Amino acid sequence: xxxxxxxxxxxxxxxxxxxxxxxxxxxxxxxxxxxxxxxxxxxxxxxxxxxxxxxxxxxxxxxxxxxxxxxxxxxxxxxxxxxxxxxxxxxxxxxxxxxxxxxxxxxxxxxxxxxxxxxxxxxxxxxxxxxxx
Amino acid sequence: xxxxxxxxxxxxxxxxxxxxxxxxxxxxxxxxxxxxxxxxxxxxxxxxxxxxxxxxxxxxxxxxxxxxxxxxxxxxxxxxxxxxxxxxxxxxxxxxxxxxxxxxxxxxxxxxxxxxxxxxxxxxxxxxxxxxxxxxxxxxxxxxxxxxxxxxxxxxxxxxxxxxxxxxxxxxxxxxxxxxxxxxxxxxxxxxxxxxxxxxx
Numbered sequence: 001x002x003x004x005x006x007x008x009x010x011x012x013x014x015x016x017x018x019x020x021x022x023x024x025x026x027x028x029x030x031x032x033x034x035x036x037x038x039x040x041x042x043x044x045x046x047x048x049x050x051x052x053x054x055x056x057x058x059x060x061x062x063x064x065x066x067x068x069x070x071x072x073x074x075x076x077x078x079x080x081x082x083x084x085x086x087x088x089x090x091x092x093x094x095x096x097x098x099x100x101x102x103x104x105x106x107x108x109x110x111x112x113x114x115x116x117x118x119x120x121x122x123x124x125x126x127x128x129x130x131x132x133x
Numbered sequence: 134x135x136x137x138x139x140x141x142x143x144x145x146x147x148x149x150x151x152x153x154x155x156x157x158x159x160x161x162x163x164x165x166x167x168x169x170x171x172x173x174x175x176x177x178x179x180x181x182x183x184x185x186x187x188x189x190x191x192x193x194x195x196x197x198x199x200x201x202x203x204x205x206x207x208x209x210x211x212x213x214x215x216x217x218x219x220x221x222x223x224x225x226x227x228x229x230x231x232x233x234x235x236x237x238x239x240x241x242x243x244x245x246x247x248x249x250x251x252x253x254x255x256x257x258x259x260x261x262x263x264x265x266x267x268x269x270x271x272x273x274x275x276x277x278x279x280x281x282x283x284x285x286x287x288x289x290x291x292x293x294x295x296x297x298x299x300x301x302x303x304x305x306x307x308x309x310x311x312x313x314x315x316x317x318x319x320x321x322x323x324x325x326x327x328x329x330x331x332x333x334x
Contacts, residue, residue, distance in 0.1 A: 026206045027250035029243070035202035059289075066203050072278050073204050073318070074297035093207050094318055100202070108250060133210055133251055 017044035018083070018122040023115075023129040025100065028107045035064075036098035036115065036129055037091045042083040049120040051080040057113050059102035066094050075099070107131045159331060160304075160312040164274075167309045171271045173232075173263035176245040176255065183271065184309040186259060191332050192228040192305040193325065195317055196277045198235035198296050199247040208302060208317030209251060211325075216257065218326045227329060229258045234272050234279045235296060236262045275303050275311070306332050 019041040028034030042048055053061045063078050081096065083089055091097050098115075107113065111131040116124050171183045187194075195212050197205035212229055219227055231248075233239035239247075244260035253260075262268065272279065280297040302315040304325070312332065315325060 026202070028202070029199070029246040029250060032243075032247075033200055033202040035206070064203075068300075069297065071299055072280060072297045073300045074280075074282065075201075075203065075295055093203060097203055106246070106250060109252070133206070133213075 016122075018042055018048055018119055018125060020117060020125055020127050023127050024132050025107065025113060025129050027109055027131055027133055028100070028103050030103050030106050032103055033099055033101040034103065034107060035093070036061075036100055037093065038098075038127065038129070039088060039090045040081075040083055041088045042085055044121070045085050046121065047082055047084050048122055049080050049082050050117060051120060052118045053098050054116040054118070055100060055113060057104055057107070058100045059104065060100075061115075062099045062101070063096070064099040065096045109133060159328065160306075162311050162313055164311040165309070166274065166305065166311055169270075169274075171263070171267050173261045173267065173271075174241050176241050176248060176260040178241040181259070181261065183261065184305075187228045187230065187305060187309060189307055190226055190228045191307055191329055192230055193329065194228075194230040194232065194275075194303045194305060196234055196272060196275065196299065196301050196303075197231050197317075198233055198298070199239050199243055200235065201296065204298075204300055204318045207319075208300065209253075211317065211320045211322060212302065213251065213253070214322045215320075215325050215329070216254075218322060219329060222330075224330065224333065225257075227257065231258070231260045232268070232271065233260070233262045234268060234277060234298060236265055236268045275301065276314075277301055304328055304332070 021039050023038035025036040026034045055061055063081060064075050065078050066073060066075050081089060109131055112128050115127050115129060118124055166184045173181050173183055175181050193212055193215055195208045197208055216229055233244060239262045241262060244262060248260055277299040281294050282297055300317045302317045302320050303311055304313045306312050313328060
């Protein structure tokens with residue numbers, strides 16, 4: 001009984017190993033694209049990988065990064081993001097972001113949109129992001 | 134006595150030179166945009182002529198495409214922040230312009246929707262598009278490079294492509310002279326606001 005209680009306490013105290021927070025996305029018009037941003041923390045002892053994201057609000061969702069090549073800026077798909085143990089990665093404007101393409105409806109300031117983030121080890125994590133600018 | 138006068142004149146000349154140099158450092162460009170006119174469409178599909186539409190006002194101008202999810206919304210947002218600051222200080226006689234360098238997709242109604250979702254005030258803002266060749270010629274005046282990449286047809290048959298582009302905001306004075314460039318997505322808002330105020334002095 002004491003053993004079970006100890007296990008329960010350890011699990012309770014340790015909390016979530018992958019934490020996703022500060023999520024938000026920009027406004028976007030139907031059929032267009034927008035970007036989702038958030039911070040992901042890995043509180044576990046092993047690396048984890050964010051490899052896909054789903055949402056009912058768009059036909060296609062991809063992990064992208066913005067990069068510069070000389071004087072021009074571009075975007076490219078990055079496929080996945082590895083979060084090392086203890087690491088915190090910020091998906092932010094001008095850097096890594098989630099590209100939410102072919103929106104099924106207008107996303108207006110104040111709207112709240114659900115996403116499912118898929119991690120190799122942590123599995124599915126659901127988040128709700130607010131539209132703001 | 135003559136020597137002192139000469140010293141004073143030299144000192145005054147140095148001050149004038151320093152002042153002129155400071156001004157040119159603030160505004161490194163001096164390109165007259167009135168030498169050529171460009172026929173464009175605004176967000177209401179109204180024919181407009183550039184630079185006639187910005188005549189006699191200071192203009193903050195960004196270069197965007199609406200399918201851009203990251204950089205161009207940052208540029209647009211930065212211009213909105215500049216407007217917020219200037220409005221707060223009662224400086225309202227300013228043009229805010231966004232020119233799309235993706236006119237194939239950015240029709241007037243698309244630009245209008247892009248603006249409406251961001252609560253952009255059409256009394257002060259113009260979102261411009263036009264014929265491909267006209268837009269190409271105009272962005273060249275601003276040294277904006279655009280490279281269309283990764284063209285493909287998606288499952289639903291729509292042409293999809295992304296665009297590599299110069300990340301730019303331009304400041305134009307009341308005489309329609311291009312005066313300064315800023316990096317659009319990471320522009321220093323205070324610098325831009327102060328530059329607008331200096332031009333207005």
